[in-house]
Amino acid sequence: MSTITIPHSKGLGGLGTTIARLPRPFWLVAGLLVAALLTWALLHARTRDQLITAPVVAQTLVQSVTASGTVNPQNLISVGTQVSGTIASIYVDYNSKVKRGQVLARLDPSTLQAQLAQASASLAQAQAQVAEASATANGAASGVSAASATDAADAAAVASAKANVGKTQAALVLAQRTQARDSALLAQGYVAQSTVDTDRSTVAQDASDVAAAQAAVAQAQAQTAAGAATVNQQSSTASSQAAATQAAQANVAAAQAVVQQDQLNIDHAVITSPVDGMVVARDVSVGQTVAASLQTPTLFSIAQNLGKMEVDINVGEPDIGNVKPGDPVTFSVLAHPNTNFHGTVAQVRINPQTLNNVVTYDVVVYAANTGGQLLPGMTANATIDVASAPNALTVPLAALHTSAPSGATPWGTAAGPDAGSAIASGSAARLLVDRNGKAVPVPVRVTLTNGTLAAVEPVDTAALAAGDLVVTGSQNRQQRKASASPMGGSPIGGAMRGIH
8 A cells, every 4th residue: 555645735734734633534434425425416406407397187088999901891892603604794883872683794695505405305215215104104004903803803713613523523423323323213213224324324424514614713823824924924024114113203303493493503604793882893794704613703782771881990909808889989081081971880800811920800880971072991090989988087197206116117108109008007006296396296096097187086085176286307508508509398288387
């Protein structure tokens, strides 16, 4: 450690020597005193800074969400075609007013007409096949009837033959009895031998008749069996022909369906309007070929009612939670920048749309278009009023003092587009209010914010009224000189004054 010798000056030799000999604790205390004096001076200078204030205003505070979107008709119908073909003629153009059922265009029907003619020929052929099958079936049915009649006759012949067998058998029995009796009488000599011989001949003849009758029964039974087989065969043929007739009738039904479809295709070659409205888009020209395959091509777009429009607004994920159906909406379009249009939220669609990792949701707004100023496709810059505090005491956000980590800090750091999320509704804060030239803290509760203003309510026994001045910032002498220039002034816009 080096030492420094302070030379003695005239008249101060003893004082210098005395100062040099002062102990080190003395210098520490002296340094603390000097620092205290400097701190007091800075604080005193701070209290002499000019404080910027703003009045408490009683008004309706509205919290809103801003977004952009597109103006569209509420009901836009895309008119397509169900059949393929070439556009033969078009009867409407852009901005044409149309009625329901009015013809818009026609396709060339020549190919469709050829298909209809072919289908009609196939139908005629199927109908002829039905007639032929029906005639064959009727013949088979007649054969069944004839065979059944023959079978019945054979059955009658069997019965007759059986009756004849009984008759011959009875005659045989009688002849045999007569022979036996005459033979006994011959032995007694009462009858001649010729009589017995005749009886024997009669018995033989009757036996032959019985055999013949039994053979006739067998023959009749065989004919009956053959007739039954014929009936079964004819019945099978009739059933087969009836099935063929049904198949032919089914072919006729299928051919009729093809004819109907081809006729519908010809009818669909005439494109008509499904609703009353105005044509806003025509996507085809005469001579253009359209192909109706998996996706129906769009020929015209018709707005049903341009007096009622909808605005499809893309609202970001942070704001969509506050938007609900029924919220009032104010919007403007580039074509009429000085005109505000009004509408109402009709639907908040939950289908998300993600673009560049930004999630938005479609909010549908219904708006009247009585003047016809709104046109489809216009870009709308909309403001959705999601909450309001009527007749509330409002102060600038810069006047709030809160303890939130990202909330307001004294005098202005919370104002801006993110202030609404930084200062939540219902949070506690305090204001510095001018009371006879003194800044008095007043505790309040924040009820609503809109990015620049906050609606507040005094809590406990605190008093706050419209017209009270709240501190929003401070201004030192150098800032005061700068604000004295013609371009200077209060950042709140002339409604402030200084508190000394």
